[in-house]
Every structure is written in C-alpha cells, then in structure tokens.
Amino acid sequence: MTASQIRAVILEVIGQILPDEDLSHLKGDVRIRDQVEMDSMDFLDIIMELRKRYGIEVPEDDYMKLATLDSAVAYLEPRMAHL
Amino acid sequence: MVAPGGVRRLNDRDRIVITGVGLTAPNGNNLLEYRTHLVNVKSCIRKFNVRFMGDVIAGVCDFDPLKYQKKKDLRRGTRAGSTSIYSCQEAVADAGLDLASIDRSRVGIFIGITEHGNVDTEKQIYEISQFNYDTKFVSHHYNPRIVANNPAGEVTLNMGITGPHYTLGAACAGGNMGLIQGCQMLKLDEVDVALGGGVSETIHAFGAFASFRSEGALAAHEDPEKACRPFDRDRNGVVVSEGGCIFVLERLDAALARSARIYGEVVGYAMNSDALDFILPDSGGQARCMSLALRKAGLSPDAISIINTHATGTPQGDPQECKAIRQVFGDNPRAYINNTKCMIGHTMGAAAALELAGNLPSFQDRVVHPTINVDHLDPDCAFDTLVLNKARKVDKVDYILKNAFGMLGINSTVIVKRFER
Numbered sequence: 220m221t222a223s224q225i226r227a228v229i230l231e232v233i234g235q236i237l238p239d240e241d242l243s244h245l246k247g248d249v250r251i252r253d254q255v256e257m258d259s260m261d262f263l264d265i266i267m268e269l270r271k272r273y274g275i276e277v278p279e280d281d282y283m284k285l286a287t288l289d290s291a292v293a294y295l296e297p298r299m300a301h302l
Numbered sequence: 303m304v305a306p307g308g309v310r311r312l313n314d315r316d317r318i319v320i321t322g323v324g325l326t327a328p329n330g331n332n333l334l335e336y337r338t339h340l341v342n343v344k345s346c347i348r349k350f351n352v353r354f355m356g357d358v359i360a361g362v363c364d365f366d367p368l369k370y371q372k373k374k375d376l377r378r379g380t381r382a383g384s385t386s387i388y389s390c391q392e393a394v395a396d397a398g399l400d401l402a403s404i405d406r407s408r409v410g411i412f413i414g415i416t417e418h419g420n421v422d423t424e425k426q427i428y429e430i431s432q433f434n435y436d437t438k439f440v441s442h443h444y445n446p447r448i449v450a451n452n453p454a455g456e457v458t459l460n461m462g463i464t465g466p467h468y469t470l471g472a473a474c475a476g477g478n479m480g481l482i483q484g485c486q487m488l489k490l491d492e493v494d495v496a497l498g499g500g501v502s503e504t505i506h507a508f509g510a511f512a513s514f515r516s517e518g519a520l521a522a523h524e525d526p527e528k529a530c531r532p533f534d535r536d537r538n539g540v541v542v543s544e545g546g547c548i549f550v551l552e553r554l555d556a557a558l559a560r561s562a563r564i565y566g567e568v569v570g571y572a573m574n575s576d577a578l579d580f581i582l583p584d585s586g587g588q589a590r591c592m593s594l595a596l597r598k599a600g601l602s603p604d605a606i607s608i609i610n611t612h613a614t615g616t617p618q619g620d621p622q623e624c625k626a627i628r629q630v631f632g633d634n635p636r637a638y639i640n641n642t643k644c645m646i647g648h649t650m651g652a653a654a655a656l657e658l659a660g661n662l663p664s665f666q667d668r669v670v671h672p673t674i675n676v677d678h679l680d681p682d683c684a685f686d687t688l689v690l691n692k693a694r695k696v697d698k699v700d701y702i703l704k705n706a707f708g709m710l711g712i713n714s715t716v717i718v719k720r721f722e723r
Contacts, residue, residue: 238374
C-alpha cells in the first residue's frame, strides 16, 4: 500500500468509528483527538480494525505514533508496504 | 387504616402515581399508537431472521433510535440500551418533566430484564469464529455492553441522570419488578422521580428461540399474526418479541404540585416464589401473589375491573394462571379478563410494563382491549368475562390488576387504581 492509500484507509476506519463527525477538514499534523470527538475506546477501535483487516499489531508503547494522521501514515507505511 | 371504600388511607407523600409512559412495542412507538392498535386489533408479529436459525416468528420494534442517540452511541451501546433510552426519554417528555430544572441526583432508573448480555455474547463468539476463535479479536466494548446494569446505565449517560440506576433480573416478571422497585425507592425517599419498567432485546440472540424450541414451547403457525394464541385450544408456544416500557413514577404530592397528568395510582403490588420448578408455573404461588397484592391494596377481589393476564400461549402455563384466578376470584369473576401478548408476543423483560401500559387508558375510555386468536377456547381457560376478539365498552374501570410470572417460579402482581382526589 502507498502512503496515500494508507491515509485513505485510516480516514475510512475513523469514519466508521465516528459516523457523526465530518472528517473532510481533518488536518494531518494536528492530534486527531484535538479535532474530533474521539475517546480511548474509539482509539482502540482503530487498533482493532487494523488487526482485523490487515493482521497488523500495534503495541501499546506505539499508540502515540498514531496520534496524528501524518504520524500514523509514517508509522504504518513500512508495516503495510507488502499489502 | 382501611377507608370505607376498602383502600388504606395514606397521605399524599406515601401514594405513588404514574405520570408518564414511554414505550416501544411491535405495534406502536407511543401509548396512543399502541393503544389504538390493541383496541382495533393490529398485531404486527412477523417473520424475523435470526443467526443460525433462519426465519422465526417474532415481534420487532421499529422505533427510531436516532431520535435520542447519535450514530456513534448506537455503535457503542446495546439494543437494550437504545430501547431503554427511547422509552425513558419518551416517558419523561410525556410526563412534562423538564430534566434540566430538576435535581437529577434524585432521579432513579429501575429497569426489569429477563436477561442481559446474551445478544453481545453471541455476537462476540460469532465474530471471533471468523478469526479461528482467537480471543484477541474480542471487542474492548464487550464488557460495558454485557454488564447487567447496561440498559439502565446507558440511560444515565444519555440523560445526565446521576441518581441510582440498576436493572432487576426477574425473568418475565421484570417489567412489574422495575415498577415495584421504583415505587419502593420513592417510598424510602431515596429518589423523587423513578423511571421504572422493563426492556428486552432477546430477539437479537438465537439462544432464547432455540431453547424455547428445545423445550417444545416455541410458537409455530403459518400466519405469524396468529402464532400467539393464549387460551386457545390449539396454542403451541411463545412468540418472542422485543420491546420497552418505562413509567414515570412520582409521589402524589409532587405530582399534584406540578399539576401533572395522572394515569393511575399504584395501590398494591406483590412478588413471591413458587420454590417448585425451573420452568413450570404453579397456580398456588400465583394465587398467593395475587391475594397478597389485593391484601396490600386493602381490596376485595370484586373491586378489580380488569385482570390483564400473563398467559403466554403455552399449554402448560395458561391453565395454571386461570386456575390461580379461580382460586382468588372464584369461578365467575366480576373482573373482565384479557391478554395483550396475543397481539405483541412475549416482550419478556418489558412484557409486564408494556401490557399494563396498554390497559391504562381503560380508566378513561372505559374500553377493554380484546384477546385475539381464540378460535377454540380451551375449557380450562373459559371465563364469562374473558374479552375475546373484539374490544368491549364497559361502565367503569376502577382497578387494573396486572400479572407477570417467570422462570424459576417468580410471580408478580401490580394493582393500579383510577386516579381521583
């Protein structure tokens, strides 16, 4: 997967988790939780979706690396390159 | 102290009244719609597809959960939670209560359930079956969904209510139990407003259908609307339904002070146990329960105007309740007798509350809704005052007695009086 495909996947997953939110203005370099109403249980939904869809395990120590859209793409790119 | 009319004289602070009703049933999403369909005989029982079982016969509600919840809330919560929220919100609105202006730490939520957690447990097991039963795919949402207080707890989150909340596991007596608990908490002065009743999400789990079938107690009929047939010779089991019904309960002095509309006064209730069998009901325990409720209300059996039966349409259950009614009321009761499940199915934890709600308008319109699907009346269930197939206009309705019984021999009776000063 390319970086832009990964970004689209993340946005699609967040859209599924937060169906009431408008994600069209989500900035890549600002914490996602500062832009939309997302709590820790919602965040765990992202982790679960990555596990279910792509078999990707994100260790708890790395959760902060998914804080922004840009950092999430950077973190996942090598892990999803083979997909 | 017993007044000349038979009712114990209580001061207004000790009298509990119903000032709001919120509900969803397979044939109505508010009291007016539901009552209209009960009186005019509109059933809405239909085929419903259940995982592993295919099409079964069930009562399904079509309320709009997005009226009070966001899409995210629905994703996170349970069907029982949504049903509870809808019913509580509707009840509070119906009562004309402005939650923003009252002390929400003095509001309590008491919701009767038959069971809770089966739906999401089955769903989780199905989900992980798609991943070779690897338990790391169990959702982090699972625990808060299946804790027993979930349906009532979701209401607190939705409505900002900070008083006590819990569910009451009382099998199919749950709806009466929620109402009774609400009355008791008001009498104990633990709350000023009680939201009491019952809910059920049972149809969304295959287990209840499968187990009833294994017991030989799941209704079958080529026409779903004829499947639930209490008192009919050819009845063959239960139609499982979902639903919810919550009453706003207040002390009479508070209700009068705010000029609330009063649907009726809860003047008696009782719960007891057969202590005999896991499944089979017992007329003796049921009769003792009705007698106890009458005694608590200070009433003789002849005072009751309507007996709304629990009867579920099983060959084992219906005659037991009829026998119990004969023990308490004699062979020729003065009270009219009817049944609501024939039109909505068995809404399990919601049943008692929904069925009582469906009869409350009788105090005003003096109409007793009918029992349908009785083509060949079982002689063991025959009463001259059984209201069959067509609604009956009567002279006066003073007291309604609502029975609800459940597995493990749990019995409950609630008596509501037409309100008058």
